[in-house]
Amino acid sequence: MVFKYIFGEPIETQAVVKPIEETPGSLPYFTTVRKEEGYSFTFRMGDKDKIWGLGQQVRGINKRGWLYRSNNTDDPEHTEGKHSLYGAHNFFVLKGETTFGVFFDYPGAMTFDFGYGKKEEMVITVPGEDFKVYILTEDKNSAGEIVREFRNIIGTSYIPPRWAFGYQQSRWSYGTEEEVYKVVKAHQDQGIPLEAVYLDIDYMERYKDFTIDRQKFPHMEQLIRDLKEQHIHLVPIIDAGVKIEEGYDVYQEGRDKGYFVTKEDGSYFTAGVWPGLVHLPDVLNDKAREWFGNGYQELIQMGVEGFWNDMNEPALFYSLEGLEAVLKKAETINASQMDLNDFLELQPLMNEIANKKEDYESFYHEMNGKRIRHDKVHNLYGYFMTKAAAEAMDRFAKGKRMLLFSRSSYIGMHRYGGIWTGDNKSWWSHLLLNIKMMPSLNMCGFLYCGADIGGFGDDATGDLLLRWLEFALFAPLMRNHSALGTRRQEITRFDQMEAMKEMIALRYRLLPYLYSEYLKAAYTGGLYFKPLAFVYEDDAMAQEVEDQLFVGESIMILPVYEQNRSGRWAYLPERMLLVIFSTAREYTEKVLEKGSHYIPIEEHQVALCIRENHLLPLGPGGQNTEEASKGDMKVLGFVTREAEYEWWTDDGVTKAEGATDEDSLEAKGVRKGKFTVEKDLKKRQEGKKESGI
């Protein structure tokens, strides 16, 4: 059951797409308190209550015991002391004696205190008057079913083209044509599958959106064509801010038509980002959004089939006013007479100039005929920038699935694109963070997700990259990306390259299964990455396991996320078949009983468990997703009676024209096959080595 409560006159965020009648009265479960500004909602938690959700956030899968703030922020330090990352995903399930789901459709900054202030108190604070709250309940008190209910009201998640499940290589930046060709060649020489190469900000002319630096990319059209012939897609970045420069058509048009956000006095708000001074397109305004989307057209016509949208929190290095204030302050201080107090006053001025609250409160959007101050809708900016791109793709590449993902997001954007989790670091703790974040994102509708494999900031080591690949080979978005100034991170640069290559090859063998499970998760509101707690709702141990995940219905993965480890402990909530892959073709199998086990997993190995009477189809693999989707499939299985696997697929490129959530799967192009296996237990219990399947 879904109950909807309306406070004031909420902004239409389009997060929820199913029409739901308003429920009169006040929120169940919570004590509502009217504050001077806004409301707070308090719920007394039981000792054992767990909280799942909130999407892109720091810390564990169980969100209890910390204060989270939905306030989309460009902050590259994803440490556990932080309260916000790039997304605002205001949905969670509380699971305990009572079990319910909650979604706060409020696009301004708000907080979720999950037992931070008081151990047993949940306090949700909305510092605004206008918002909607959805409360979801379900007969069996199943967290998974509540998530499904939620996913059903927010609409089908974005489905990328199948090639976007291939291995992708990025770097800030591959700055010239030659460099792109070199990266491609380095992979091809080693027989490493590669399906996308990314262009970071340096392909543009002085960081101007929708331009190409022709000095560095004189033959862009040909580059795109050449790569595509080899099944490789070139994926350019688009930043939110539009450079202020006379003669630059995007700037001039936006300025003349009034499509940028404005300050109180009606003049355009000016900020500093990569291009220098910029205006921000008012993507919350329908006309401005369509106009900004038109910018993608030229690249699409050149053959580009994928984009990544960056800096759309929106990130502000500074505002013009903010910078002026700092410089003015600095002028008042005389260096030779400066005392420590002056210094301590001066020092943070520059450090704190970025992404300032006062700046976000100083500009306005024109949304559906209403002038709205930015901070009230802050968390929608990345969502609507991505919607601009998605709508443009529908106009300029009709009927074709395109790759699209964003850094900043809000629930609702999950229908238009995926996300990458931003500027993580080459740290083992961030591999673990990646593992824990994925299921939470899935709960909020974001399925096409991934972190920068190997880590973005800081220097990666070969063992970290390898272990990371061993997890990320299960993630829909499998992209290696790293920052300017860090150690080069292509797999060809490490001693462990052969092992890394095998893990990528294994990804391609798993592709039919992973893609099938992705389609199921998207079309049925299920989780692609599932915590054990969602599979074994009555198993107390399983409730707490956060470093093993189900991927789809058949397998539980056991990633190794610590350095210098040749194995790990794992908890099996039931008897399962352990499969350890040493290469894409060689593996060992062993039945393990329910309970805790130490499992040796060498650096070059990846471990997963198949559930009893479940199957894992394996494809032939190949150099690209097209090859990997054809040909004979084998199945691995742990079959003690019989097992069946329903295999879903489609053509991988077509976007079902105008299909609505109500249309049948067939109408959306989904085809289903079936594997059935009957087997006797004896053979499987012996544990045997097979190769060359």
Ligand code: MIG
């Ligand atoms: O201020 O475009 O998260 O992936 O490489 C940094 C350069 C801007 C942040 C993105 C990152 C990208 C980088 N960008």
